[in-house]
Amino acid sequence: MINLKKTKLKLKKSVWITIIILIFLGIGLYAGINIYQDIKYKKTDEYKLLQIGYTKEEIKILENNYKSGIKELLTKEKDEFLLSLFNEKYYIANNLNRYRDFFELHPDYSISKIISYVNTNNDYDYYEHDxxxxxxxxxxxxxxxxxxxxxxxxxxxxxxxxxxxxxxxxxxxxxxxxxxxxxxxxxxxxxxxxxxxxxxxxxxxxxxxxxxxxxxxxxxxxxxxxxxxxxxxxxxxxxxxxxxxxxxxxxxxxxxxxxxxxxxxxxxxxxxxxxxxxxxxxxxxxxxxxxxxxxxxxxxxxxxxxxxxxxxxxxxxxxxx
Ligand SMILES: [Zn+2]
Missing domain, CATH: 3.30.1380.10 (Muramoyl-pentapeptide Carboxypeptidase; domain 2)
Structure with a gap:
């Protein structure tokens, strides 16, 4: 009888040890996953854009309007001009480079004026863009x-x-x-x-x-x-x-x-x-x-x-x- 009780106790002890080991393993695993995810997140475009200064809302706008160009934004300063274009009703994606060129020539123009002029070809001379x-x-x-x-x-x-x-x-x-x-x-x-x-x-x-x-x-x-x-x-x-x-x-x-x-x-x-x-x-x-x-x-x-x-x-x- 006494021996039997001892076995039970021993069994219980080993169960406890196993549980404790599992808890430690769990904590370790959890921390590991967190560190891994953190490293992984820091490699995402979102993290890099946040570091450059874009807000989460602006990043959403970029993802909706400029998905193919996001990578090139990662190596530049925050592109305020680009963001302001996306707020404009008559923005046409195909004209993006012309908007930039025209804005460089006329930095005093409002964004909507830039868009109006370029959309209507007024970044070219009359009769010279046939x-x-x-x-x-x-x-x-x-x-x-x-x-x-x-x-x-x-x-x-x-x-x-x-x-x-x-x-x-x-x-x-x-x-x-x-x-x-x-x-x-x-x-x-x-x-x-x-x-x-x-x-x-x-x-x-x-x-x-x-x-x-x-x-x-x-x-x-x-x-x-x-x-x-x-x-x-x-x-x-x-x-x-x-x-x-x-x-x-x-x-x-x-x-x-x-x-x-x-x-x-x-x-x-x-x-x-x-x-x-x-x-x-x-x-x-x-x-x-x-x-x-x-x-x-x-x-x-x-x-x-x-x-x-x-x-x-x-x-x-x-x-x-
Ligand atoms: Zn007439």
């Missing part, structure tokens, strides 16, 4: 001092304008523009505003004649300031109209007319936008023309109206991208 207008975009196609139409481009749905809508010579415009214009004309007319078309579709040769007249009499600089070069005029699209009113018929008085105010408040409902505004001359490349209205469809016109951007910016972000 791009073909993508006519498959239909009534959302763009023509400006970078995008141009071929000399033989002519829309295939040109229609004659009824003479109730214009003075002087005959006019042709694209059917899609015409239908929208007629609706707009009726709505304006109900408010005693009589819109009149003064200029409409112009083919390449006609634009060339207009431009060359200015160029031959006063030189290229003057001609460029007042007219688009052939191929670069929106009038060749059949989507643009120069609109005046019965009471205000000149380029100098139209901007003070009730018709102009009416158009500013209502044209977007019919798919038209004021293409060349005074505050956007550097983006559009054209002096303000209160009378020049472009058809882009109701959806785009409404967005442009509500967000106060140019068609050039809209095109870069929503159509070309």
């Amino acid at each position: 791009l073909d207008t993508d006519i498959s975009k239909d009534y959302l196609l763009i023509v400006n001092k970078y995008y141009h139409l071929a000399s033989d481009y002519e829309p295939d749905d040109l229609v004659e304008v009824n003479n109730k809508y214009y003075y002087g010579e005959n006019h042709k415009i694209r059917e899609v523009t015409y239908n929208a214009f007629k609706n707009m004309w009726e709505a304006a007319n109900k408010e005693d505003i009589y819109l009149i078309i003064n200029s409409s579709y112009r083919n390449y040769e006609e634009q060339k004649a207009v431009y060359d007249d200015y160029k031959n009499s006063k030189g290229t600089t003057y001609a460029d300031s007042i007219a688009a070069r052939p191929g670069y005029s929106e009038h060749q699209t059949g989507l643009s109209l120069d609109i005046f009113s019965k009471t205000h018929t000149t380029t100098s008085n139209f901007k003070d007319s009730p018709a102009y105010i009416w158009l500013q408040n209502n044209a977007y409902k019919y798919g038209f936008i004021e293409r060349y505004q005074e505050e956007n001359e550097e983006i559009t490349g054209f002096s303000a023309e209160a009378w020049h209205w472009r058809y882009v469809g109701i959806e785009a016109a409404t967005y442009i109206h509500e967000n106060n951007i140019t068609f050039d910016e809209y095109y870069a972000y929503f159509i070309a991208k």
Whole structure:
């Protein structure tokens, strides 16, 4: 009996020793794993970025917007410029290097200005960065001092304008523009505003004649300031109209007319936008023309109206991208 008890006690002792050994092993293992994980963590991008000065939130932004470029950030100082780009609505990833180059030239510009200029190609000189207008975009196609139409481009749905809508010579415009214009004309007319078309579709040769007249009499600089070069005029699209009113018929008085105010408040409902505004001359490349209205469809016109951007910016972000 006594012997048996001793065996039990011995057994219990060895169990205790085993438990203690296991506890120590556990603690050791736990500490080991922790040290291992710590070493491993210090090798992660997140740890390195935190050391450079990025916050956890900024690291998340980088992972969402710049995954492929994170490695190159690890060897540099904190890139505040990059982070500020990602906060901008109209940031386009493909333009990143151009944003950087342009910002280097214009460190006084705001980030949104940098984005606007680069998205609309204004980091290049006019007429020196030639791009073909993508006519498959239909009534959302763009023509400006970078995008141009071929000399033989002519829309295939040109229609004659009824003479109730214009003075002087005959006019042709694209059917899609015409239908929208007629609706707009009726709505304006109900408010005693009589819109009149003064200029409409112009083919390449006609634009060339207009431009060359200015160029031959006063030189290229003057001609460029007042007219688009052939191929670069929106009038060749059949989507643009120069609109005046019965009471205000000149380029100098139209901007003070009730018709102009009416158009500013209502044209977007019919798919038209004021293409060349005074505050956007550097983006559009054209002096303000209160009378020049472009058809882009109701959806785009409404967005442009509500967000106060140019068609050039809209095109870069929503159509070309
Ligand atoms: Zn015009």
